[in-house]
Amino acid sequence: MAYGSALEKKLARKTTRAIVDFDMIEDGDRVMVGLSGGKDSWALMQVLDALRRRAPIDFSLVAVNVDSGYVDYKHETIARTCEARDWEYRIEHTKIGEIIDDKLDEAATPCSLCARLRRGVLYRIASDVGATKIALGHHADDFIETLLLNLFFSGSLKAMPARLVSDDGQHVVIRPLVYVSEEEAREYTEQAELPVIGCCCPVCGDLSLQRQRMKRLLIGLEREHPGVKQSMLKALGNVGERHLLDRRLNPVAELRRTVAQQLDATASTAAV
Numbered sequence: 001m002a003y004g005s006a007l008e009k010k011l012a013r014k015t016t017r018a019i020v021d022f023d024m025i026e027d028g029d030r031v032m033v034g035l036s037g038g039k040d041s042w043a044l045m046q047v048l049d050a051l052r053r054r055a056p057i058d059f060s061l062v063a064v065n066v067d068s069g070y071v072d073y074k075h076e077t078i079a080r081t082c083e084a085r086d087w088e089y090r091i092e093h094t095k096i097g098e099i100i101d102d103k104l105d106e107a108a109t110p111c112s113l114c115a116r117l118r119r120g121v122l123y124r125i126a127s128d129v130g131a132t133k134i135a136l137g138h139h140a141d142d143f144i145e146t147l148l149l150n151l152f153f154s155g156s157l158k159a160m161p162a163r164l165v166s167d168d169g170q171h172v173v174i175r176p177l178v179y180v181s182e183e184e185a186r187e188y189t190e191q192a193e194l195p196v197i198g199c200c201c202p203v204c205g206d207l208s209l210q211r212q213r214m215k216r217l218l219i220g221l222e223r224e225h226p227g228v229k230q231s232m233l234k235a236l237g238n239v240g241e242r243h244l245l246d247r248r249l250n251p252v253a254e255l256r257r258t259v260a261q262q263l264d265a266t267a268s269t270a271a272v
């Protein structure tokens with residue numbers, strides 16, 4: 001695909017907006033892109049490369065692939081593709097697949113353990129390659145699916161951070177595709193003729209997973225009410241904190257509660 005197609009311009013515009021809104025990339029940054037070989041990570045790498053060539057600031061990219069060790073995983077296709085496009089890359093071979101098999105029983109969902117292990121590897125490599133930012137390919141659909149997952153199953157109202165500083169302060173994780181839909185990422189990867197590689201893990205694509213259930217729910221809702229997903233994404237940036245029940249977000253209510261407690265305590269003391 002020639003640089004500058006209508007779709008690329010659209011993705012570049014949305015990605016630039018995210019970069020500006022959340023202060024994601026600065027002059028001199030070395031951005032490490034988590035490249036699984038899935039459509040989202042390819043779209044991220046491609047659009048960041050397109051932006052890098054045109055950006056008024058200077059930043060570099062390095063793609064990092066974490067191979068979980070599944071026998072059929074086509075990491076060499078990822079290597080060949082990066083070489084053909086002159087992208088700096090590194091492939092890290094791990095035994096994450098084996099570790100997951102050992103630690104989990106058959107009924108358990110391995111995704112959160114898998115994500116934690118991969119995150120640990122990415123943090124280590126980020127230090128090795130001198131990355132100042134770690135970019136992940138989560139897109140708008142991932143954000144709203146996560147919002148629903150937390151709402152329905154975790155009793156919390158949150159999605160995922162567009163920009164996150166790790167607990168030890170050593171790494172900054174960014175998600176520049178936050179405003180890009182899954183469909184746009186898929187189309188862009190296809191147009192760019194990037195080879196989508198399956199992760200080869202046993203549960204990949206298992207429709208019984210809760211996230212897949214949220215995906216189906218959103219597809220149905222969007223079919224009935226076009227624009228629902230866009231509205232949900234907009235809602236994440238338009239929080240009416242005083243209309244929620246979290247007292248940490250409503251200091252006046254919290255203050256009133258404290259004062260009421262103090263008055264109660266004073267009244268009880270006076271009555272004795």
Ligand code: SF4
Nearest residue numbers: 110111114199201204
């Ligand atoms: S689907 Fe497989 S590779 Fe993807 S997060 Fe879950 S366990 Fe890991």
